[in-house]
Amino acid sequence: MSLPELPPSLAASPLPKYLEIYRRFRAAIDQGQLRAGERVPSVRALAEELKVARGTVETAYQLLTSEGFFQARGQAGTVIAEWSAQRSISAPLPEVPAAAQRGVSLPLQLGLPALDAFPRKLWARLVTWQVRQADPQSLALTDVCGYAPLREAIADYLALYRGVPCAPAQVFISAGYCASLGLVCDALDMAGQRCWFEDPGYLHARDFLAHEGVELIPVPVDQDGLQVEEGVRRQPQARLAVVTPSHQSPLGVPLSPGRRRELLAWTQAQGSWVIEDDYDSEFRYKGQPLAALKSLDLDDRVIYAGSFSKMLFPGLRLGYLVVPQALVERFERSAGQLHNRNAELLQATAAAFLAQGHFTRHLKKMRQLYTVRRGLLVDALRVHCADLLRVDPQAGGINLLARLLVEVSDQRIAQRALAAGLAIQAISAWSLEADQERGLLMGFTNVASQEQAMAIAQQLREVIQQTMAS
Numbered sequence: 001m002s003l004p005e006l007p008p009s010l011a012a013s014p015l016p017k018y019l020e021i022y023r024r025f026r027a028a029i030d031q032g033q034l035r036a037g038e039r040v041p042s043v044r045a046l047a048e049e050l051k052v053a054r055g056t057v058e059t060a061y062q063l064l065t066s067e068g069f070f071q072a073r074g075q076a077g078t079v080i081a082e083w084s085a086q087r088s089i090s091a092p093l094p095e096v097p098a099a100a101q102r103g104v105s106l107p108l109q110l111g112l113p114a115l116d117a118f119p120r121k122l123w124a125r126l127v128t129w130q131v132r133q134a135d136p137q138s139l140a141l142t143d144v145c146g147y148a149p150l151r152e153a154i155a156d157y158l159a160l161y162r163g164v165p166c167a168p169a170q171v172f173i174s175a176g177y178c179a180s181l182g183l184v185c186d187a188l189d190m191a192g193q194r195c196w197f198e199d200p201g202y203l204h205a206r207d208f209l210a211h212e213g214v215e216l217i218p219v220p221v222d223q224d225g226l227q228v229e230e231g232v233r234r235q236p237q238a239r240l241a242v243v244t245p246s247h248q249s250p251l252g253v254p255l256s257p258g259r260r261r262e263l264l265a266w267t268q269a270q271g272s273w274v275i276e277d278d279y280d281s282e283f284r285y286k287g288q289p290l291a292a293l294k295s296l297d298l299d300d301r302v303i304y305a306g307s308f309s310k311m312l313f314p315g316l317r318l319g320y321l322v323v324p325q326a327l328v329e330r331f332e333r334s335a336g337q338l339h340n341r342n343a344e345l346l347q348a349t350a351a352a353f354l355a356q357g358h359f360t361r362h363l364k365k366m367r368q369l370y371t372v373r374r375g376l377l378v379d380a381l382r383v384h385c386a387d388l389l390r391v392d393p394q395a396g397g398i399n400l401l402a403r404l405l406v407e408v409s410d411q412r413i414a415q416r417a418l419a420a421g422l423a424i425q426a427i428s429a430w431s432l433e434a435d436q437e438r439g440l441l442m443g444f445t446n447v448a449s450q451e452q453a454m455a456i457a458q459q460l461r462e463v464i465q466q467t468m469a470s
């Protein structure tokens with residue numbers, strides 16, 4: 001089978017080539033030219049036919065697979081998925097920025113694990129097993145604090161791998177990090193209260209807390225992480241500090257041992273609280289994982305936040321908090337008032353995934369895969385963008401930070417890149433105070449081949465040059 005009704009040249013399209021290929025497949029499915037079960041051409045064959053890099057076709061195929069239009073069948077190749085026709089009717093062909101807004105994953109999208117490497121068959125087996133063996137009670141409403149076996153599995157995992165001993169009763173399951181922040185805001189009555197916030201810092205947390213009426217005090221970050229002294233100078237009486245100690249988001253530096261001590265001393269003296277957002281510390285490529293701040297927290301002032309978005313997949317919408325003993329009752333009340341209920345089937349599946357050892361095996365595999373994929377993107381940027389960008393791969397995480405070597409706005413580059421179908425973010429947009437930092441953030445976990453990396457780096461080069469010229 002080859003792509004139907006191909007116009008003579010992809011170059012005639014205003015869209016990036018991979019999106020043009022994506023749109024042609026979508027249109028062919030919509031018009032019934034391609035039907036469920038039909039095999040699609042191999043990446044290599046289509047790349048040859050269209051005279052594009054294999055990476056370009058691979059990117060289009062990944063997008064179609066992640067949206068459920070294609071189905072990979074291993075040796076049997078890739079076919080049009082059974083449910084593609086229904087999906088197509090309900091999902092209109094996207095314009096690029098709108099696609100990004102809907103959460104469709106674009107190349108370089110931040111915060112995504114490798115979507116093609118998640119063990120879906122194993123997950124499906126665990127889900128099926130949960131459904132089969134569940135008793136009728138599990139069809140009723142779930143516990144607002146979370147599904148007990150998942151709370152236990154998380155407590156076991158944290159004690160062993162993150163040096164965070166806690167009782168299952170201290171673990172609260174949420175629908176991801178912002179839902180966890182919602183619980184904290186309610187339990188600590190944060191509306192109108194002051195909170196230190198890393199500058200630059202995680203965009204979504206910043207917007208969420210501001211929306212909850214929290215007064216954010218920007219505290220600058222340097223190579224040792226949050227400048228605690230500066231926080232104390234600006235607002236000693238803040239009720240809360242939100243930090244990413246293992247891998248500062250977005251700069252990637254760890255909070256130094258000295259700063260950790262200063263921060264804990266401040267919370268103890270002030271009677272304030274710290275949220276430790278430990279979102280991606282499992283992905284470390286050099287040396288040992290850094291100890292969690294919570295593991296040093298003798299006074300029990302740190303609220304530890306984790307998420308399964310990067311470790312499993314973000315569509316799962318499962319995160320958790322470990323709250324200090326003294327706050328457990330308050331959090332139980334808030335969880336009840338906020339109706340903090342999450343699907344028991346998915347919690348039970350995640351619990352089995354952890355308890356049966358699949359979680360740690362999966363993370364180990366992903367660390368190896370990400371080392372390779374990170375290398376692919378770094379090398380490609382060094383080949384195509386050496387005069388425009390400096391990339392210093394960080395010891396951990398799933399994003400790359402590239403510093404601009406040329407005088408041009410990182411936000412303008414990011415806008416232009418998005419219009420061209422690359423989901424790059426500008427760090428200046430993550431700052432609360434006037435842009436102190438400039439640079440481009442990109443996710444490397446879904447860069448699956450050297451050709452794809454080269455195609456992306458070449459495209460980024462064009463985007464930067466066009467932005468400089470405009």
Ligand SMILES: Cc1ncc(COP(=O)(O)O)c(C=O)c1O
Binds near residue numbers: 110175249306319
């Ligand atoms: C800094 C940071 N914290 C937390 C999270 C987890 O967010 P969620 O659980 O909402 O997916 C992310 C995800 O990208 C992140 O980048």
